[in-house]
Amino acid sequence: MMPELKITQLRHFVWVAELKGFHVAAERAHRTQPAISLSIKDLENKLGEDVFEKRNTKSAKAELTPFGELFLPKAKELIAHHDRITQDMMLMADHKTGHIRLASVPSIASQVLPELLLEFVADAPDLNVSFFDDNSDAVLNMIENQQVDFGIASLFHKDEHPDKLFHPIWEDQIGVVCPNDHPLAKQKGIHWKTLLEHRFISNGTSRLLEDSEASPLLGRSQFYISNMISLIAMLEAGVGITTLPRYAFPKESKSLCFIPLDTPHVVRRIGLVQLNNKSLSPAANALADFILAKAKR
Template sequence: MTLKQVQAFLAVAASGNFADAAQAMFLSQPALSLIIKAFEEELGGKLFLRSTRRVELTAEGEAFLPRARELLAHWHSTTEDLRLRMALKKGKIAVAAMPYFAATALPSLLKRFKRSYPDLQIEIHDVVAEKVVELVQAGSIELGITFEPTALNGLEFAPLYRDRFVAVLPADYQTSGNRISWRELLTSDFITLQHPSGIRSSIEAELAKEGIEFTVAYDCHQLATIGQLVANDFGVAVIPSLCSKQMNDLGLKCLPITEPVIEKSVGLLSRPKNLLSVAAQAMYELALKSYGSDWPPQD
């Protein structure tokens, strides 16, 4: 059954003759007759009783008439839905982001996106870096924002910026300069995130390369908790520099770390771009466009 066959059936049923129905469909009468004939042959029976004066529905045609109207209405609503989605007037996009990015840079990016596409719904998953990769690989999320994975396994990664980790220190912490080494930092109790945090994994991997051993005094799930622990003199911590403002607001100071310097690329993780929905492509392009020396983008 094709859309044209359903439209032809409804046109003949409404007008009661082939001439008027053909004119309504902008077809010749022989062309319309062939469409109806082929339709009836496919169905295995007659839909119309033809006479010299009028065309009437058979019992089967009467039974099909309300269904045909439903089919056409459903077709129109479906095509309209698709048009709205293609025009970014309707739809939903799901984004997964590491918690530290979700709490700092993501709101600004989403605000820009909503200004351009106010009718789109946005679903946010703030999960650890490893879970971002899992969700994109599983296809349940189109766009992820995370550290660059060691293996892409068919996915694509578009870097947004490189984040350099910094030390978080109590306001009264005394240092010899405007930066601090790892060995000096680790003379204090160390606070960090629990596994499977990507921040924790990056710290461990880089320090292992340098042969630096460290003991974790406190580990927790949230960066906000780390900030409170440092503010209450439980120890020191290391975080991505993107979170520095969050820590400064608590009255803490953030310093660059040396020996080693830890940097990680943060970017967009997705399937190949041509497989993304129109909404996901729009978010992808906006994120790349928003990147700059003033990252995160200002409202």
């Protein structure tokens, strides 16, 4: 009942009307003149009215009928609308525009992502990035609830997350953190039993030791401090020692040092996590690829 106009067809119409001629319009459309004639005729059939004045009688230049006159602006609007949308989608597909939502564990978030993001965003000024940082569990949660496109976290128990895809990137070794003037500070590698002699402060990352032979340490810890700032302050004040993954160690600290834990050798694998049944938006996908490529070297 209601005809379907084709964008191409409308373009032909507009060109004939504006260039005042079928030949010129044909050239503009990279078609031959009869193609345009037929295209217009088809349009007229669909609309049920001529859009150009009878062109066998006295037609110097192609001229619109009153009906065509009324149709012209509408046709132009529709074409413009179409072009706007396709351009939007093209930009989108080229990840020149869009919105990326990203979550990461704080260590990577503060130590490696800033410069990475800066570089990535450099040639895409209309790209919008929302960024969240929290611990691994929270990050995994946000991924699951689709609050973020993808996340950067360590995937502890892979088997508990069959719906997720994990690309490992960084290996973050656990080490001991203590003041520079602490007896342990001189050592190159440390055996966990050595730590029993010192006051141990546990923190949010301590459960990485849970599955290792060093787990007895945790039970003997007198302090638990979740906040990193407070933890650093405690350590600098000489209250005790703790363990941290290397990426979580505040490099800028002058008075603290990091000594890798030799036995047990515990690493947390941090990487990119996404849902495996949901594909990424072009922009998010580009960023993920970018991160993976950068991490390769």
